[in-house]
Amino acid sequence: GQSLEQPSEVTAVEGAIVQINCTYQTSGFYGLSWYQQHDGGAPTFLSYNALDGLEETGRFSSFLSRSDSYGYLLLQELQMKDSASYFCAVSLMNTGFQKLVFGTGTRLLVSP
Amino acid sequence: DVKVTQSSRYLVKRTGEKVFLECVQDMDHENMFWYRQDPGLGLRLIYFSYDVKMKEKGDIPEGYSVSREKKERFSLILESASTNQTSMYLCASSSPETGSPPQHFGDGTRLSIL
Numbered sequence: 479g480q481s482l483e484q485p486s487e488v489t490a491v492e493g494a495i496v497q498i499n500c501t502y503q504t505s506g507f508y509g510l511s512w513y514q515q516h517d518g519g520a521p522t523f524l525s526y527n528a529l530d531g532l533e534e535t536g537r538f539s540s541f542l543s544r545s546d547s548y549g550y551l552l553l554q555e556l557q558m559k560d561s562a563s564y565f566c567a568v569s570l571m572n573t574g575f576q577k578l579v580f581g582t583g584t585r586l587l588v589s590p
Numbered sequence: 591d592v593k594v595t596q597s598s599r600y601l602v603k604r605t606g607e608k609v610f611l612e613c614v615q616d617m618d619h620e621n622m623f624w625y626r627q628d629p630g631l632g633l634r635l636i637y638f639s640y641d642v643k644m645k646e647k648g649d650i651p652e653g654y655s656v657s658r659e660k661k662e663r664f665s666l667i668l669e670s671a672s673t674n675q676t677s678m679y680l681c682a683s684s685s686p687e688t689g690s691p692p693q694h695f696g697d698g699t700r701l702s703i704l
Contacts, residue, residue: 486630521695523692580633
């Protein structure tokens with residue numbers, strides 16, 4: 479089976495840096511994605527790593543280590559609007575089609 | 591921008607009813623997906639479709655079926671609604687490159703079964 483683990487909740491203050499970790503156990507791993515979801519909203523895509531290393535997109539960066547089955551999302555210069563849930567998701571290719579398996583999500587609370 | 595539109599934001603139905611949830615995307619995506627989202631469980635895949643009239647079971651297909659008669663439209667059907675199907679339902683679409691996101695999500699339908 480497939481399993482992903484991420485912390486249920488993380489708190490931080492405005493301007494700080496926070497790292498949300500994700501470990502996974504899957505077969506047919508192809509890549510790791512991160513999605514953001516505000517309360518009442520749709521999940522929106524943030525980043526994707528297929529290869530080891532760091533991908534940077536503005537204030538957000540994502541890292542993958544395939545050998546460790548581990549990745550993280552790094553949020554810098556936190557803003558109040560970053561308060562949301564963050565989901566890691568693995569892409570599986572063993573079916574031949576793009577299928578995502580999601581973690582249970584990390585709720586990030588940013589305080590002033 | 592990719593637009594995925596779900597027909598209802600909120601829906602209340604009764605136990606035993608046949609329920610249809612509709613999803614339309616405007617990006618000519620081959621792949622479409624239905625998930626349910628429950629607190630503490632994340633998003634779980636119910637069914638997905640990689641082409642018109644094609645469908646594949648996801649991780650929790652029991653009690654559900656789907657229909658994809660046109661490329662842009664993917665319907666989720668609860669054959670006989672039960673209270674344990676009360677949930678947030680999310681539709682998504684994506685282009686067909688294997689293993690390559692992103693998936694684009696609709697705003698969700700919060701379904702309550704009484």
